Amino acid sequence: MKHFAISGACGAIPARSPLTGLEDDEDGMSEQSFKRFRRRRAPAAPSADGGTGAAEPQQRTAPAAPPQVQLPARLPEPWDRIRQVPFDTGVEQAARLPLVSRFRTSPAAKSFDLLRTRLLHSLKARGWNRVAVTAPAAGCGTAFSAVNLALSLARVPGSRTILMDLNFRRPGMARALGIETQGDLSAFLSGSTRIEDQFVRPLPSLAVGLNRSADQDAAELLHSGSCAEALDAMMLRSGADTALFDLPPVLEHDDTAAFLPQVDAVLLISDGTRTTAAQLAACEKMLAGHTELLGVVLNRARDTDSPLN
Numbered sequence: 001m002k003h004f005a006i007s008g009a010c011g012a013i014p015a016r017s018p019l020t021g022l023e024d025d026e027d028g029m030s031e032q033s034f035k036r037f038r039r040r041r042a043p044a045a046p047s048a049d050g051g052t053g054a055a056e057p058q059q060r061t062a063p064a065a066p067p068q069v070q071l072p073a074r075l076p077e078p079w080d081r082i083r084q085v086p087f088d089t090g091v092e093q094a095a096r097l098p099l100v101s102r103f104r105t106s107p108a109a110k111s112f113d114l115l116r117t118r119l120l121h122s123l124k125a126r127g128w129n130r131v132a133v134t135a136p137a138a139g140c141g142t143a144f145s146a147v148n149l150a151l152s153l154a155r156v157p158g159s160r161t162i163l164m165d166l167n168f169r170r171p172g173m174a175r176a177l178g179i180e181t182q183g184d185l186s187a188f189l190s191g192s193t194r195i196e197d198q199f200v201r202p203l204p205s206l207a208v209g210l211n212r213s214a215d216q217d218a219a220e221l222l223h224s225g226s227c228a229e230a231l232d233a234m235m236l237r238s239g240a241d242t243a244l245f246d247l248p249p250v251l252e253h254d255d256t257a258a259f260l261p262q263v264d265a266v267l268l269i270s271d272g273t274r275t276t277a278a279q280l281a282a283c284e285k286m287l288a289g290h291t292e293l294l295g296v297v298l299n300r301a302r303d304t305d306s307p308l309n
Contacts, residue, residue, distance in 0.1 A: 078196045078237040079160060079207070085179055087202035099177075100148045108148070115297065116152040119267070122294060123242065128264035129235070131294065134247040134256050136279035138170070140271040141299040146246040147176050149267075153242055154206035162199075162234070162243040164209040166259065168218030169248045171211035177202060181212045189227045195234050207238065218248075222258040231262050250283045257286065265292040272301040 075081070100109035123129060133146040143165075150163040164185065165173035174181040179202060188198040188209065199207045221227060235243065245263060247256040260266070266287055270280060280296065287293055 077239075078194070079239060081196040082199050082201045082207050083196075084201045084204070087177070087179070100151055109152075112148045112152045115149060116156075119149070119294065120153075120156070120242070123264070126264070129241060130231075130243045130245070130263045130265075132245045132247050132256065132259065132263040132266045132291075133269065134266060135249050135269040135271070136251050136275055136283050137249045138252060140249070140269045140275060142249075142269050143167070143172050143176050143246055145267075145269045145297055145299060146244050147173060150206060150208075150244050151203075153244075154203050156205075156241075159242070160205055160207070160238065160240045162207050162209070162238060162240045164243070164245050165211045166218075166222070166245050166255070167248045168211060168215040168221075168255065169253060171214060173208070173246060174210040174212075177208065179208070179210065181210045183210060183212060185209050185211050186215055186218075186221055189221055189230050190224070191226045191230050195238055207240070219253065219255045219258045222255055222262075227259075228262055250286055251279060257290070260287070260290040263291055265294040267294050268296045269299055270296055272298050 100106070100112050103109055119131070123131070133142055133149070135142045146163060150161050153159065153161040163173070165171050166185065167173075168186070171181075179200065182200075183193075183198045185198070187193050188195070195207070195209075199209050201207050215221070231243075234240075245259070247259060250256050250268075268280070268283055284293060
């Protein structure tokens with residue numbers, strides 16, 4: 001076998017790497033070759049269209065905050081939407097009706113406070129909250145008793161009291177309270193208006209339904225199904241603890257008899273100067289079997305020591 005010797009300039013031919021195919025200098029891989037090597041060996045970056053092109057690394061951004069949901073403002077409850085009216089106790093002198101809210105130290109105020117406490121105990125023990133206030137005949141002081149009892153009830157902390165003038169024959173509660181009448185209870189009982197549109201609040205804890213004019217067809221309205229529905233909705237929407245209904249005399253009209261299914265009990269007002277025992281007996285007979293008689297309040301009593309005179 002012949003031997004060949006390599007000499008001279010042929011020894012300067014650079015060697016090619018068998019792995020990379022890149023030219024190396026005598027000290028190793030050149031800087032330019034190393035850069036090409038890194039570009040070949042680096043993993044391909046995903047392109048914007050989902051490919052594997054050599055795209056520049058994208059800067060990471062924080063995720064966008066979710067959009068703020070604008071919730072509607074909550075409306076006040078129906079009781080707070082009932083319009084408040086000024087309650088000028090000075091008007092009661094012109095109305096000739098003394099109100100216990102002004103004469104707190106009078107014997108009448110103490111009597112109504114005692115009546116209030118007894119009434120609340122009886123209602124709570126039986127789970128009742130609707131009371132009709134009526135009398136055997138006109139002139140016994142039904143409006144006087146209903147208004148002052150409602151004012152006394154309204155002084156109980158955290159309570160809500162409703163007072164309605166259902167004496168369509170002779171509405172007079174607005175005059176007794178010194179409040180201008182702007183509504184019509186017949187519209188409310190027929191279901192065409194709501195409590196917050198019809199009632200007013202002379203005190204924060206007392207809502208009053210007033211009559212603007214007399215209605216001689218009141219009995220038919222009190223018989224109607226819309227009347228029962230309106231009262232049920234009133235108690236539910238208002239959250240009232242006690243509702244008092246001033247009604248016409250029992251022995252003179254059938255309005256009270258028509259309304260008895262809507263109440264839990266009746267408070268009977270008698271006049272110490274004119275009511276007879278026969279009239280009271282007739283009232284008890286009429287109420288028997290329809291509702292409960294809470295008691296008889298003696299108004300204008302001759303005995304000044306009576307706690308309910």
